[in-house]
Amino acid sequence: MDRGLAYGDGLFETILIREGQPCHWGRHLRRLNLGTSRLAMPPPAEHILRTEATLLCEGMRWGILKLILTRGCGGRGYGPPVPSRPNRILMASAISRAEVEPADSGVMVRWCETPASFNPRLAGLKHLNRLDAVLARSEWDDPEIAEGLMCDPMGGVVGGTMTNLFLWDGRALTTPTITAAGIAGTVRALVIERARARGLDCLERGLTVADVAAAVGLFLTNARIGAWPVARLGSRRFDLERLPLDLIAEIRELAQQPGWDDP
Amino acid sequence: MDRGLAYGDGLFETILIREGQPCHWGRHLRRLNLGTSRLAMPPPAEHILRTEATLLCEGMRWGILKLILTRGCGGRGYGPPVPSRPNRILMASAISRAEVEPADSGVMVRWCETPASFNPRLAGLKHLNRLDAVLARSEWDDPEIAEGLMCDPMGGVVGGTMTNLFLWDGRALTTPTITAAGIAGTVRALVIERARARGLDCLERGLTVADVAAAVGLFLTNARIGAWPVARLGSRRFDLERLPLDLIAEIRELAQQPGWDDP
Known part of the structure; x- marks a missing residue:
C-alpha cells in the first residue's frame, strides 16, 4: 500500500560514501527538504536519518547510500492521506574504486x-x-x-x-x-x-x-x-x-x- | 530493490469487481500488454493473473481489483536488468454501492x-x-x-x-x-x-x-x-x-x- 510504489509518490537521494561517511550530507538533505516542501510531505527528522546513515556507512571505504522517502501508506486513489506518515528506506552498497574513477581520458x-x-x-x-x-x-x-x-x-x-x-x-x-x-x-x-x-x-x-x-x-x-x-x-x-x-x-x-x- | 518503488518502473490496472468477477478483464489485460510491450517488459502470464484474480474476487459483490506489475528487482542505476523478472501485486478491496452510484444529478x-x-x-x-x-x-x-x-x-x-x-x-x-x-x-x-x-x-x-x-x-x-x-x-x-x-x-x-x- 505504499504510495512510493503505487504512484512514485516520494523522493530519493543517491549519496557517495567515503571513508565511512556520506559526502555532502547537508546538500542532499537540503534538496530532500526542498522536495518534501514542494510535494507537501512532512520533512524527515534529520537526526534519525543521520543516525541511520551513520550506522550504514560505518566502515565502508567507497559506497553509495541510497535514501528513499515516500509519502507512506494510503488508501485507494491519488488523494494523499492527511496526515501522511512517510516511510524511509536507506540502503548502502559498497562500490569499487573504478566506479568513482576520474575518467581522465573522458x-x-x-x-x-x-x-x-x-x-x-x-x-x-x-x-x-x-x-x-x-x-x-x-x-x-x-x-x-x-x-x-x-x-x-x-x-x-x-x-x-x-x-x-x-x-x-x-x-x-x-x-x-x-x-x-x-x-x-x-x-x-x-x-x-x-x-x-x-x-x-x-x-x-x-x-x-x-x-x-x-x-x-x-x-x-x-x-x-x-x-x-x-x-x-x-x-x-x-x-x-x-x-x-x-x-x-x-x-x-x-x-x-x-x-x-x-x- | 523493486524498480516499481525506485523509479515507478511498472504498470497498473484498476478493475471493477462485480458479483465475484472482474469487469472487462480482456480490455484491462490488453492495455497491460500494450504497456509491457511499450516498456519492453516481459508480458504477464495471463492464466496466472486470472487464477489469482479469480481467488481474490470470489464472493465480492462490489469491489476494486488493483493489479500492479513492476519490472522487478534490479541493481543500482536506471538500466533495466536483462532479463527482467517482473513482480506482480494483486489486491482486492470491497467497495460500497455508493462508490459506483450513477450520479444521476451529475x-x-x-x-x-x-x-x-x-x-x-x-x-x-x-x-x-x-x-x-x-x-x-x-x-x-x-x-x-x-x-x-x-x-x-x-x-x-x-x-x-x-x-x-x-x-x-x-x-x-x-x-x-x-x-x-x-x-x-x-x-x-x-x-x-x-x-x-x-x-x-x-x-x-x-x-x-x-x-x-x-x-x-x-x-x-x-x-x-x-x-x-x-x-x-x-x-x-x-x-x-x-x-x-x-x-x-x-x-x-x-x-x-x-x-x-x-x-
Whole structure:
C-alpha cells in the first residue's frame, strides 16, 4: 500500500560514501527538504536519518547510500492521506574504486530518443517518477558508452539520464535550466558555485542540440562521478585540453569530500 | 530493490469487481500488454493473473481489483536488468454501492493548476509515474468536488486526475488525444466504440480550456464510475438533459458487466 510504489509518490537521494561517511550530507538533505516542501510531505527528522546513515556507512571505504522517502501508506486513489506518515528506506552498497574513477581520458556519450518528461511542477526534484530515464538508459547496452543525453519533448536539452550537463564555450559555462524538466543535482550546484568563485560565468538557460554540438567541451556531473569530461558525443570528438580542467579537478575533489556539513 | 518503488518502473490496472468477477478483464489485460510491450517488459502470464484474480474476487459483490506489475528487482542505476523478472501485486478491496452510484444529478468538477506530465513516449500508458495526478488531487479537499481537470504544461486539456473527459457539442463527442499525456482508459475506448455504433461522431483531438467551456455538456469515465455527467465545472453549470443520456446509460451498464471476455 505504499504510495512510493503505487504512484512514485516520494523522493530519493543517491549519496557517495567515503571513508565511512556520506559526502555532502547537508546538500542532499537540503534538496530532500526542498522536495518534501514542494510535494507537501512532512520533512524527515534529520537526526534519525543521520543516525541511520551513520550506522550504514560505518566502515565502508567507497559506497553509495541510497535514501528513499515516500509519502507512506494510503488508501485507494491519488488523494494523499492527511496526515501522511512517510516511510524511509536507506540502503548502502559498497562500490569499487573504478566506479568513482576520474575518467581522465573522458567518456563516450550518445543522444537518447526517449524524451524527458516535461512538467514545471515536478522539475528539479529527485522524485520517484523516473520512467523517462529508465527508457532512455535502455536505449543502449554498449558498455563503452557511459551516458546518454536527453531532450524534453520540444527539443530542449535537459541533461544526461543520471547526470547534469555543462557546456564550455572557451570562456564561460552553460547548463540547461531545470525549470520544466531535469534534476537539481547537488554537484550541479557545486559547479555553479565554484565556477563563480573562480570568476567564470555559469549561465543556466534553455539549450538546443545545436548548442551542444557547437560547444568547445562538455562535462557531466553527479554525486558518484563528481565530474566526467566528455571525449565523444556520437561522432563528435572533443579536445579535453580545452576544458576548464582546474575547475573540473576541484569539483571531483570536493564531490568526494566526506562530511556531515558542506565543505 | 523493486524498480516499481525506485523509479515507478511498472504498470497498473484498476478493475471493477462485480458479483465475484472482474469487469472487462480482456480490455484491462490488453492495455497491460500494450504497456509491457511499450516498456519492453516481459508480458504477464495471463492464466496466472486470472487464477489469482479469480481467488481474490470470489464472493465480492462490489469491489476494486488493483493489479500492479513492476519490472522487478534490479541493481543500482536506471538500466533495466536483462532479463527482467517482473513482480506482480494483486489486491482486492470491497467497495460500497455508493462508490459506483450513477450520479444521476451529475458531479461537481474543478480545474487543477498542477499540469499533467508531458511525454509522448509514456502517454496513454497506465504506468506507475503518477505524481502529477497526486499533486492535482491534493489541490482540493471539498468532498462535494468529485474530480479535477488537468491540462498539460502548454495548456492542452488532458482529462481528469482519475478519469477521461468527453465533450458533447449537441451533435458529436470529442475527447482529448492521449498522444503526449493522459491515459488510454478502458471505458474511454468503450465510449468511442459505442458512440460510433450509434452513429455518433467521436473525435479525438487537442482541446483547450475554451473548448471545454463552450461544450453543451461534459462527462467523465473510468472503470469504477463508468460515466459521470458533469453538473458543474467551477461556476459553469451544465444542463444534463442536453447530454446523450442513452449512450451514457449504456456505458454505465456495460462498465459494470462482469466477465473474463469483453461484452
